[in-house]
Every structure is written in C-alpha cells, then in structure tokens.
Amino acid sequence: MKRLLIVFLALIIVPSAFAADSDLVQKAKAEGQVSFYANMTAIAPIMDVFNAQTGLAGKYTRISTSKFLATVLTEYQAGKLMADVLQAPLPVMQMLKAKGVLAPYTSASAADYPAWTRQDDQIQTFGIEYVGLIYNKELVKAADAPKRYEDLTDPRWKNKIVMANPASHATTISWLVGLKENVFKSEDKWMEFLKGLAANRPMLVKSFGPTPAPVESGEKHIAISMPKYIITKAPAPLDWARLEQPLMGTPRGIAISSSAKNPNAAKLFMDFWLTKKAMAKLSAEVGEYVLAPGVFPPIDGMDKAKVIPIRTLSEKEISSYGTMFKKIFKLH
Amino acid sequence: MVNKRSVLTPALIALVGFLTVCPVVMLIFGSFSTGLGAFGEFTLDKYIQGYTDPELGGIILNTIIFVLGSSFVATGLALLLAYLNTRTDIPFKFMFRIISIIPMMIPHILFSVSWVLLLNPSNGLINLFLRQIPGLENLAINIYSLPGMILVEGLLDLPIAYLILAPAMASFDISLEESSKVCGGSTLRTLFRVTLPVLRPAILAAFILSLVRSLASFAVPSVIGMPGRIYVLATHIYQSIATGFAADFGKAAAIGMSVLATSITLIYVYRYLTSESEKYVTISSRGYRPSVIELKGARYPMFGLVGILSMILIVLPVLVLLYTSMVPYSMIPSAKAFSMMSWKHWIEVINDPISLLSLKNSVFLGVFGATLGVTLSIFVAYVIVKVRSHASGLLESLSFLSFSFPGIVIGVGFMWFFVRTPLYATIWTLLIGYIATYLPYGVRPLTSAFVQVHSHLEESSQVCGAGPFTTMRRIVIPLLIPGIVSGWILMATMFVRELTLSVVLSRPGTEVLAVQIFRFAEDGLWGQLSALGIMMIIISTALVLLATLVGMKFKPVEE
Numbered sequence: 092m093k094r095l096l097i098v099f100l101a102l103i104i105v106p107s108a109f110a111a112d113s114d115l116v117q118k119a120k121a122e123g124q125v126s127f128y129a130n131m132t133a134i135a136p137i138m139d140v141f142n143a144q145t146g147l148a149g150k151y152t153r154i155s156t157s158k159f160l161a162t163v164l165t166e167y168q169a170g171k172l173m174a175d176v177l178q179a180p181l182p183v184m185q186m187l188k189a190k191g192v193l194a195p196y197t198s199a200s201a202a203d204y205p206a207w208t209r210q211d212d213q214i215q216t217f218g219i220e221y222v223g224l225i226y227n228k229e230l231v232k233a234a235d236a237p238k239r240y241e242d243l244t245d246p247r248w249k250n251k252i253v254m255a256n257p258a259s260h261a262t263t264i265s266w267l268v269g270l271k272e273n274v275f276k277s278e279d280k281w282m283e284f285l286k287g288l289a290a291n292r293p294m295l296v297k298s299f300g301p302t303p304a305p306v307e308s309g310e311k312h313i314a315i316s317m318p319k320y321i322i323t324k325a326p327a328p329l330d331w332a333r334l335e336q337p338l339m340g341t342p343r344g345i346a347i348s349s350s351a352k353n354p355n356a357a358k359l360f361m362d363f364w365l366t367k368k369a370m371a372k373l374s375a376e377v378g379e380y381v382l383a384p385g386v387f388p389p390i391d392g393m394d395k396a397k398v399i400p401i402r403t404l405s406e407k408e409i410s411s412y413g414t415m416f417k418k419i420f421k422l423h
Numbered sequence: 424m425v426n427k428r429s430v431l432t433p434a435l436i437a438l439v440g441f442l443t444v445c446p447v448v449m450l451i452f453g454s455f456s457t458g459l460g461a462f463g464e465f466t467l468d469k470y471i472q473g474y475t476d477p478e479l480g481g482i483i484l485n486t487i488i489f490v491l492g493s494s495f496v497a498t499g500l501a502l503l504l505a506y507l508n509t510r511t512d513i514p515f516k517f518m519f520r521i522i523s524i525i526p527m528m529i530p531h532i533l534f535s536v537s538w539v540l541l542l543n544p545s546n547g548l549i550n551l552f553l554r555q556i557p558g559l560e561n562l563a564i565n566i567y568s569l570p571g572m573i574l575v576e577g578l579l580d581l582p583i584a585y586l587i588l589a590p591a592m593a594s595f596d597i598s599l600e601e602s603s604k605v606c607g608g609s610t611l612r613t614l615f616r617v618t619l620p621v622l623r624p625a626i627l628a629a630f631i632l633s634l635v636r637s638l639a640s641f642a643v644p645s646v647i648g649m650p651g652r653i654y655v656l657a658t659h660i661y662q663s664i665a666t667g668f669a670a671d672f673g674k675a676a677a678i679g680m681s682v683l684a685t686s687i688t689l690i691y692v693y694r695y696l697t698s699e700s701e702k703y704v705t706i707s708s709r710g711y712r713p714s715v716i717e718l719k720g721a722r723y724p725m726f727g728l729v730g731i732l733s734m735i736l737i738v739l740p741v742l743v744l745l746y747t748s749m750v751p752y753s754m755i756p757s758a759k760a761f762s763m764m765s766w767k768h769w770i771e772v773i774n775d776p777i778s779l780l781s782l783k784n785s786v787f788l789g790v791f792g793a794t795l796g797v798t799l800s801i802f803v804a805y806v807i808v809k810v811r812s813h814a815s816g817l818l819e820s821l822s823f824l825s826f827s828f829p830g831i832v833i834g835v836g837f838m839w840f841f842v843r844t845p846l847y848a849t850i851w852t853l854l855i856g857y858i859a860t861y862l863p864y865g866v867r868p869l870t871s872a873f874v875q876v877h878s879h880l881e882e883s884s885q886v887c888g889a890g891p892f893t894t895m896r897r898i899v900i901p902l903l904i905p906g907i908v909s910g911w912i913l914m915a916t917m918f919v920r921e922l923t924l925s926v927v928l929s930r931p932g933t934e935v936l937a938v939q940i941f942r943f944a945e946d947g948l949w950g951q952l953s954a955l956g957i958m959m960i961i962i963s964t965a966l967v968l969l970a971t972l973v974g975m976k977f978k979p980v981e982e
Contacts (some may be wrong), residue, residue: 126931132946135776150931153942157670158927161835169842173930182668250545256649259662294567294650299659300947301646304536308753310545323946327901341427420654 107175116145118355122282124148127355128163128174130156130183131343132323134379140372141363147356156261159183172350175357176364180262181287182403184214184344194349196358200365204382207400214344217365218373221340221380221398222266222299224332225320226313227306236332237313240274253294253305254315258417260298262341263315264409267416269339269401289420303329319378321390331390337397340380432806432814436821439803442859443824446836447683448468450828453673454680469677471661478654486638486655489572489648494633496577500736501584501629507729509592511716511739514726520971521964522733525741527582527916528963530940531642533956536949537740539574539646540747542566546755548743567651576643578736580636580651583864584629586913590905591625592870623696625871631693632867635686641923657829664831672835677885679829686827687820694816743959748953768950772958778932782962785919785936788853789966793865793915796858798864800910801900807866808873809881825860833860834927841928848930856924857917864913872906873899901977908974915970916963 119125125147126140138149152174156164159179162325166172167190176185187193188211195212208216222245226236237243243252255263267285275281293312296302302316307327318331318338345364347357363369368381378388379399387394416422454470456463475719504523507513526534541549544563554561565571599621603613619626644658654662660678664670714864718725746756749764772778807819825833837859841852876899900907925937936959 132942153938154667154929155926155941155945158835159663160669161672162838162927165838165842169847171842171847173848180668186669252587256662259666261666261668295652296650297645297665298945300945303947304753304949305543308540308546308755310543320947323948324726324752325541406667406669 108193113187115355115359117360119145119147119177119353122147122353122356124150125175125353125360126150127176127178127360128152128154128159129178130154130159130180131178131379134373136376137364137369137372140369143362144363145359147359149360153345156180156183160186163187163192164190167350170350172348173352174348175351175353176345176360178343178345179215179337180220181216181344181400182261182265182343184346185403186345188213193346193347194345194354195349196361198358198362198365200362203384204365205384208342208382214346215361215365216342216344216382216400217370218343218379218381219340219398219400220343221264221318221338222262222315223318223338224305224334225303225316225318225329226332227309227328228330229328230309230312233330236330237334238332239335240270241280241284241287243313243315244284244291246291248313249291250294251312252288252291252314253296253302253311254293255298255302256295256422257420258413258422262299264412264416265341265401265404266315267286268404268408268412272402273339273399274336285416285419292309293420295420295422303327317378318390318393319380319388320322322376322378331392333392333396337399339401340402341398431802432810432812432818435803435806436814436818438799439818439821439862442515442855443821443826443862445840446856446859447824447828448717448867449839450672450676450679450832450836453836454677458673459581469476469671469674469840473674473678474681476659479659482654484657485569485653488569489576489655490634490637490853491645492573493576493580493637494630496573497580497633498585498588498626500577500581501588502626504581504729505585505588505592508702509589511725512722513718513729514722519729521584521967522737523589524582524916524967525737525910525960526579527586527913528960529741529744529956530922530937530952531579531640531960532646532909532940532944533744533924533952534579534740535575535642535646536661537743537747538566538571539796540743541740542571548756551755565651566647567653571651572643572647572655574654576637576640576950577633579640579643580633581819582916583632583867583913586909587629587632587871588622588625590874590909591622591875593905600806623872624874627696628691628867628871631689632863634689635823635863637825638682638686639827641830653689657831660829662830675829675832676836679832681976682829683824683827686823688852689761690820690823693820741928741957744953744956747949748957749950751950753949762824768954772939772951772954775939778939780932781936781939784850784933786962788850788857788921788935789915789919789962792854792857792918793794793911793966795854796862796914797865797869797907797910799858800862800869801895801903801907803862803866804869804873804906805895805899807870809878819866822862822866826863830923834924837924838927846899848933850933852928853925853933853935856928859919861914861917861925864917865910868906868909868913869903872903876902904974904977908970911970912967915966919963919966920959 127149130153134151138151141149155183156179160183163172163174163177193213197212198215201209201215202381224237257263257267271278271281294305299317302314303320303324305311306329307315307324321329321331345361347354347361351357367383367386370381371386373379374381374386374388378390380388439469452462455465457466504519508516508519541547542564544550544565547566548671550562550564553559556779599617600613603617608616639657641657641661644655645661648655648658660675663678664672664675682949748768749766750760751763751767754760803818803822806815828836837856841847846852880898881894884898919936922937922940925935926941929938936955940952943955
C-alpha cells in the first residue's frame with residue numbers, strides 16, 4: 092500500500108518538479124536502466140519514485156565505505172565497472188576522480204546549491220554526514236545536555252559516553268580534526284578537550300552504526316553520533332544537544348562514471364537525485380542533512396543549526412592523527 | 424583401485440586448488456603490490472609495516488588466549504552434548520540436537536549483540552537480575568572482557584565441534600568399552616583410557632576447526648572486544664585497513680598471511696597426531712554395534728543440568744533476539760516495553776522489496792550449494808583419509824586455504840579473482856565462493872567419519888568385483904550418513920547466513936539474506952536485524968529437519 096502511494100505521488104508530483112530535457116529522457120529510455128553504487132541507507136523509496144517517473148529500471152547496490160574504493164577500482168581496472176552513477180563520502184569521490192573513474196557533468200538541478208558544493212566539473216556535493224551529540228532524553232534532561240563540546244570532558248559523563256573508535260574510524264578522526272580547525276581557539280584547548288574526553292573512558296565501537304543502541308537502551312547516556320538516528324530510530328527516546336558551536340561532517344558527493352554503460356540514464360538519474368523533491372524525501376525519511384536550499388531534516392531545531400563541511404584530510408593525515416588519538420585514548 | 428586413486432588425487436588437487444588458491448593468490452599479489460589493487464609495483468612495505476608494529480606482541484598474546492579458550496569451550500561443551508545425545512538415553516534428545524546447532528543458524532554479529540544486552544556491566548539483563556539478590560547489589564559481570572569473548576565465541580563454534588563429534592560418537596563400537604570393563608576398568612577410567620583416545624581424530628578435528636574459525640572470527644572481537652579495548656588479530660587487521668577512506672586490503676592480506684600459516688601448521692599437526700589411523704577404526708567387517716548407555720537414576724537430573732545450561736547459554740540469547748525484534752527500539756524489559764511490543768519490524772522485513780528474492784537466492788544457495796559441497800567433500804575426505812600420501816596432505820591443506828583467511832579479507836580476494844572471469848556479478852560467484860571457503864565444514868565431519876570405516880569393508884567389496892565408485896556408493900557412503908548429514912547441515916546453515924563473501928560479491932539480482940543483514944547492521948536497526956535473524960533460524964531449522972529426515976531414511980544401522 093505504501094509503495095502504491097509512493098508511485099501515485101510520484102506520478103502526480105514529480106513531473107512538475109523534475110522537468111528534464113526531453114532529448115535526454117528519450118536517450119535514457121533507450122538505454123532502459125541505470126546502476127547506482129552508494130554507501131547510503133534507505134535509498135529504495137527514492138529509486139521507486141525515479142523508476143515510476145521515468146519508466147527506467149534503477150538498480151541500487153549498497154557498498155560500505157570501507158569496501159567502496161576497493162570494489163569500484165577493482166571493477167574499473169578490469170573494465171567491468173557496473174555503476175553508472177556513484178555516491179560516496181567526498182574524500183572517496185576525490186580519490187575516484189584522481190583515478191579517472193568519474194566523468195564531467197554539471198546538473199541543472201543543482202544550480203541553486205551553495206557555490207562550495209561544486210569545486211570541479213565532476214563531483215556534486217549534495218549533503219553532509221553530520222555528527223552531533225545524541226542523548227537519551229529519559230536519562231538526561233535537556234537542561235543538563237552539553238551546551239559546548241567542552242562539556243563532554245565533565246567527569247559526570249565518565250563511563251557514560253559511546254563513540255566510534257578515534258584511532259581508526261576515518262569520519263571520527265576527521266571530525267576531531269575538524270574541531271581543532273573550526274571550533275577550538277587554540278591547539279592547547281583542543282588537546283585539553285581530547286584528554287578530558289579520553290579521561291571519561293568512552294566506550295569505543297567500530298563505526299557510527301553501533302553508537303545509538305547503547306544510548307537507546309540506557310547502557311550509555313550520550314553518543315558522539317549522527318542526529319539522523321533520531322528519525323531512523325523513532326520512537327527511541329533520543330534527542331540532540333543544541334550546541335552553541337557548529338555541527339560538522341564529511342560532505343557526500345555524487346558523480347557519473349566515466350565508463351557508464353548508460354551515460355544518458357546516468358545524467359537523468361543525477362538530475363533527479365539533486366531535485367529538491369528527491370532531497371526532501373532523503374531528508375524526511377532518513378534524516379539526512381542535504382544541501383538543497385531550504386530543505387532540512389524533520390528534527391526539532393535542526394533548521395537553525397549551523398552545519399559545516401569538514402576539510403578533506405589526506406590518507407597520511409588520517410593515519411597520523413589516528414596514531415595520535417590512539418595514544419591519547421590509551422588504546423594500546 | 425590404485426590407478427583410480429592416483430587419478431582421483433591430482434584431479435581433486437586441481438579442482439580444490441583452483442577453487443581455493445585463486446583468491447589467495449590474488450591476495451598474495453596484493454600484499455606485495457603498491458596501491459590498492461591486486462597488481463602493482465613490487466613492494467615489501469606492507470609486510471614491513473604489518474610486522475614491525477610494536478603492538479603486535481600484545482595482540483598475538485590476546486589472540487592466543489582468545490582462540491585457545493574459545494576452542495576449549497566449544498569442544499568441551501560439544502563433547503558433553505554429543506555424548507549425552509548419542510550415547511545415553513537422556514530424554515528429549517532431538518531438542519538438544521537442535522539447541523546444539525542453533526548458534527550456527529544465527530548471524531554471529533546478532534548473537535554477540537544479544538550477549539551484550541544480557542551481560543553488559545551497566546544494565547545487562549543478567550546483571551540487573553543478579554543485583555536483586557542481597558549482597559550482589561553492586562555486581563557488574565563484564566561481557567566486554569577476554570572471558571566474555573571466549574564464552575560467546577566458544578558458543579558460536581559449538582555447532583562446528585558438535586557436528587564433527589556427534590557422528591563419531593554415534594558410530595562408536597561399544598565392545599571396546601566393554602573389553603575395558605571386563606578387564607576391571609571403572610567407567611571413568613574407561614572414558615579417559617578408551618573412549619576419548621579412540622575419538623581422538625574427531626576431538627582434534629573439532630578443536631582445530633574451532634581454532635581456525637575463531638582465528639578468522641570478526642563479529643565477537645568487534646562487538647565485544649573493541650568496546651572492552653581488547654584487540655585480537657582480526658580487529659587489528661580491520662583497524663589497519665579501516666584507518667582512512669582508502670582501505671588497503673593488500674596490507675590486511677600481508678598480516679593475514681600469518682593467520683594462514685598458523686592454520687596450515689595446525690592442519691599438519693593434526694595429521695601428525697592422527698597418523699596411525701588404524702587405531703581409530705570403530706566400524707569394521709567384524710561387527711558394528713553402536714549402543715546406548717542407560718543413565719538410570721541420573722537420567723532426569725542430567726536432563727535438568729544440561730537443560731539449564733542450554734537455556735542460559737543458547738535459548739536465552741535467542742529469546743533476547745525475539746524480544747528485540749518486537750520492541751520498537753533497544754530497551755530494557757519493563758511494563759512500558761511490553762506494552763509497546765508489535766510485529767512492526769517483522770512486517771518491515773517481510774515487505775522489503777528484495778526480501779523475497781534474497782530469501783529465494785539464499786535457500787537455493789543453502790540447498791544446492793551444500794549438496795554440491797558435500798559431494799565434493801566426500802571425495803576430498805576419502806583421499807585425505809584413505810590415500811594418506813604427501814599429495815593427500817596437500818589436498819587437506821588446500822581445502823583449508825580460503826577458510827583460514829580472516830573473513831574481512833577473503834571476500835576481496837574472491838572479488839579480485841572473479842572480476843577477471845565471465846562469472847562476475849552472477850549467483851555462481853556466490854555458489855563457488857561459498858563452497859571454496861567453507862569446504863572444511865563438509866570435509867571435516869566426513870574425514871572423521873571415514874577414519875572410522877575399516878578398509879576391510881572396501882576390500883571385501885572389491886573382492887566381489889565392485890569398482891571403486893560402486894564400493895563408494897554401495898558400501899562406504901551408507902556408513903558415512905551421519906557425517907554426510909553433519910557436513911550438509913554445517914554447509915547449508917552457513918550458506919543461508921553467510922555474510923563475508925556476500926557483501927562483496929552480491930549485486931542487484933543476486934541479493935542474499937546477508938545483504939539485508941549488512942544493511943540493518945550498518946544502520947544499527949537491531950529490531951529488523953533480530954526479526955531477520957529469527958527468520959533465518961526458522962529456515963535453517965527446516966533445513967536441519969530435512970537433512971535429518973533424509974539421513975534417517977538412508978541410515979544403514981538402527982541405533
């Protein structure tokens with residue numbers, strides 16, 4: 092029933108919002124299908140709308156961030172890249188660009204996106220994998236939630252924090268470095284924060300995925316995690332700390348493949364993906380922070396939050412900061 | 424016969440070698456190449472970086488404690504359960520048989536999470552329960568510890584050990600024990616001087632397979648070890664590749680080579696320890712009579728003891744899964760939690776558009792893959808046990824190659840290999856990959872079973888004019904039924920829940936249940952994940968019942 096409703100809405104609403112070039116549409120229809128590799132969650136509803144709207148068969152393959160580069164490069168180098176369109180964190184997209192995997196394409200759908208989202212003619216940034224502090228609102232009163240990142244060093248949070256491993260989780264490493272570059276006034280203050288956080292003995296897990304469960308169940312009280320879980324884990328008693336400082340995250344990019352078997356369908360898909368309607372759906376269904384102007388996830392107060400992208404760190408930087416955090420958090 | 428055997432051995436070496444060596448060779452290339460792929464300029468840097476890490480010593484020590492501990496737990500528990508199930512008149516045997524293999528049916532990540540909900544030091548359910556007892560108010564049993572990891576990994580490896588030991592126990596010739604008793608040996612003396620030594624090949628096989636599996640295990644070290652800041656080789660390898668966006672699987676393979684070398688050494692140690700195979704023959708042409716020991720007065724107390732043990736160790740985590748699948752989010756049992764229970768997560772899983780296709784593909788891979796895998800395993804086990812040449816030793820090592828590699832690496836090895844073949848992105852890559860990787864699940868129970876069949880039986884058949892294949896079909900295979908059933912169950916349940924290869928090799932149209940598991944786990948959606956886990960248990964139970972019924976139909980001797 093829900094799927095029928097999606098198809099119905101797509102037929103009614105989307106044509107007006109997605110007025111693609113008819114020549115492109117014809118060529119894309121002749122190709123018949125499009126393959127999309129992404130590391131994101133819950134894309135199926137958007138694929139359904141695209142398929143209903145265009146009559147094409149959009150096929151989606153989810154690949155985890157850790158295997159994304161290995162998979163795409165293996166296929167590309169063997170001449171068997173099956174993806175027409177690729178979506179991944181910006182640092183991964185930039186590595187793919189350097190290897191010649193991406194093709195130039197400027198989508199008209201992103202014309203009103205902020206200027207910084209298009210730094211070259213291949214990758215279009217469309218969202219930020221934003222990181223925040225989420226807490227169990229049955230165990231922590233809103234008034235007691237952190238107001239600044241520094242509040243996490245308060246001993247009252249000892250053994251009550253969960254976060255991804257700062258020695259190995261690339262997004263967390265980049266986020267901690269982002270704090271130094273965007274939030275703390277001096278390196279000393281940043282170090283003080285890191286040492287205070289480490290002294291509170293946070294529980295460390297593999298990635299962001301396992302961070303909300305211990306907070307939901309009350310095993311831990313607060314997580315350095317993603318506010319989007321407030322949507323995906325509803326009705327769990329989760330809320331996010333409204334900080335005076337900005338939220339930060341790794342940008343998400345999308346591009347078409349230089350060896351796309353269905354290049355026109357790929358362009359049509361990218362045009363569709365970047366429309367305000369598609370982005371609104373992504374934001375509403377999975378709480379993503381998208382960059383289509385005026386679109387915000389339905390999380391109370393998020394439309395007023397300042398969310399900024401983190402600089403892309405080189406692999407060498409990530410590795411050396413990871414080693415540094417390993418020492419600070421005493422992970423020997 | 425000798426000529427046929429001499430053809431069979433190289434043919435099997437070529438086939439098994441092709442299946443298992445190709446991905447490993449790709450990983451070896453990758454470990455010596457610059458860049459992220461299988462081929463690049465020659466370098467030793469990945470080995471130098473991997474093996475000069477100052478933390479490696481501590482990690483190896485943790486790994487040794489972890490794998491030895493969990494293998495002792497798995498083999499010890501399996502021995503107890505297999506003995507009670509196959510050799511005694513304990514009631515409700517079938518229930519214990521299912522309970523012993525339940526951990527094989529659940530995605531390991533889910534079983535580990537279930538134990539975290541039971542025994543985390545903050546609000547684990549068992550801790551909360553025990554804190555109600557006066558004097559224990561401050562109790563905090565911590566699952567995030569080496570003993571916690573050993574317990575959970577031991578339980579997860581229990582089915583492997585059980586399914587190897589049970590067929591060996593079932594075909595035990597009681598006249599050996601009777602001889603001991605006639606000579607004045609007590610029950611305990613008979614157990615330790617006759618029963619267990621005769622079962623040595625099966626016990627060692629179970630122990631070594633558990634060692635190899637726990638060496639390659641990632642779920643327990645990541646879900647339970649990492650939060651406790653206890654790192655073993657598998658998590659060390661993960662961290663070495665995950666630090667950054669450009670995961671270097673060549674470097675992971677370089678570290679993984681030590682795991683591979685350890686596993687291969689263990690196989691040779693096993694062969695050496697069981698080299699005098701004649702000692703372990705229990706089914707000969709002179710009479711074969713497995714029998715049941717009456718527990719008499721101890722029947723129900725023993726049932727109670729094993730029942731409680733099974734309840735706490737296996738049934739309770741499964742009940743936690745059922746509970747998690749019905750509450751809207753991770754919550755401690757309470758009136759509020761029970762009032763919020765619903766089938767929402769189950770409905771979401773069932774309505775998932777690729778669920779039906781995944782289910783179909785997984786059942787196909789489970790049934791067809793396990794049948795094919797066991798057929799191959801019969802021939803491989805035959806050569807390993809009955810030929811016992813250097814070539815058969817090579818074949819045994821080859822059958823362990825892909826299996827021994829840490830799971831997070833071997834999938835990429837298969838991808839590097841299959842992408843160069845026309846099979847890439849088809850369901851056949853999954854089928855071949857599964858069989859190649861999990862071949863020991865078929866070979867090990869069958870090897871243990873073959874060891875117990877005396878060559879007199881084959882020789883009698885040949886004297887009567889039968890060829891080797893007729894002898895195999897008419898004489899040997901019927902005696903191997905318990906081993907075949909065990910191997911099939913191990914393979915089928917593994918293929919239904921397989922995750923490591925599936926997430927790398929699955930593409931649109933070839934989705935399997937693991938794809939859903941991966942998706943739910945990555946998003947932290949434990950409710951849907953638990954619902955899917957229970958569905959997998961139901962499917963696997965159906966497959967186990969099927970295998971058991973077919974096995975009973977063809978069983979040559981009544982127990």
